[in-house]
Amino acid sequence: MHALGKHLLLELKDCDREVLDDVSFLRDALLAAANECGATIMGESFSQFTPHGVSGVVIIAESHLCIHTWPEYGYAAADIFTCGDSVRPEKAVEILLRKLGSQSHSIVEMRRGILDIE
Amino acid sequence: MHALGKHLLLELKDCDREVLDDVSFLRDALLAAANECGATIMGESFSQFTPHGVSGVVIIAESHLCIHTWPEYGYAAADIFTCGDSVRPEKAVEILLRKLGSQSHSIVEMRRGILDIE
Numbered sequence: 001m002h003a004l005g006k007h008l009l010l011e012l013k014d015c016d017r018e019v020l021d022d023v024s025f026l027r028d029a030l031l032a033a034a035n036e037c038g039a040t041i042m043g044e045s046f047s048q049f050t051p052h053g054v055s056g057v058v059i060i061a062e063s064h065l066c067i068h069t070w071p072e073y074g075y076a077a078a079d080i081f082t083c084g085d086s087v088r089p090e091k092a093v094e095i096l097l098r099k100l101g102s103q104s105h106s107i108v109e110m111r112r113g114i115l116d117i118e
Numbered sequence: 119m120h121a122l123g124k125h126l127l128l129e130l131k132d133c134d135r136e137v138l139d140d141v142s143f144l145r146d147a148l149l150a151a152a153n154e155c156g157a158t159i160m161g162e163s164f165s166q167f168t169p170h171g172v173s174g175v176v177i178i179a180e181s182h183l184c185i186h187t188w189p190e191y192g193y194a195a196a197d198i199f200t201c202g203d204s205v206r207p208e209k210a211v212e213i214l215l216r217k218l219g220s221q222s223h224s225i226v227e228m229r230r231g232i233l234d235i236e
Contacts, residue, residue, distance in 0.1 A: 004188060004191075004193070004195075005186070005195060007127070007195075009125070009228060009230070011230065011231070011232075013233070042163075042165040042173065043163035043164070043165055044163060045160075045161035045162060045163045045175065045177045046161070046177075047160040047161055047177055047179075049179070055160065055177050055181060055182065056177070057163065057175045057177060057182060057184070059163045059164075059165055059173050059174070059175060061165075061167070063173060063186050064173065064175060064184055064186070066175070066182055066184070066199075068123070068181050068182070068199070068201075070122060070231065073122075073231070073233055073235060075122070075231055075233060077122075077123060077125075077181075077199070077230045077231055079197070079199075081184075081186070081195070081197075083186075108228065110127060110226065112127070112129065112195045113129070113188065113191070113193055113195055114129075115131070115191055115193060117191060
């Protein structure tokens, strides 16, 4: 059955706690993940929270990449939602895992937009 | 088991095709959904695609709301990711369903950040 999009939900545990609280680092990491998986970047929004934590999103022509971090737990929730066959979301996963230093992770893949169309 | 966040993945089918291609309408709808569920808005990014389709995200202090639309199929994929007990994501769902005129929908709820902490 054809789906319009692929949505990867990443649970990133046992990460480098320092980078999880560094909005500049996380922005660079998400933009690098978007670029290296072949996506076209359309927009972005990042926020640093007090006392800790970062939320960020990069809108791509093929959908989005999001991250929310809890440095106090060494945990980040990331989503990579892509459409079409021109991008390789697995490449973005690989980059985020490496840059965040996650020692333990899981991924759920959801297929989005399974429609009754040709 | 305690989870840090609740992530609702909405499949919105048989929507009003006109509003699915109206970036201004969708921005207002997503901001209204964020406000009315009690979230604190931190940032946003919306893009209109050619020949059709819109992607948008609102970053909230409690995580995010995202939407991607396919007007040609009357379909939208929306995500509502919230943390904490002060917001009511179900209220945001209700608003999006109504504003997009979805006649058929499904929701998957994912619990994010199930950690071995007190």
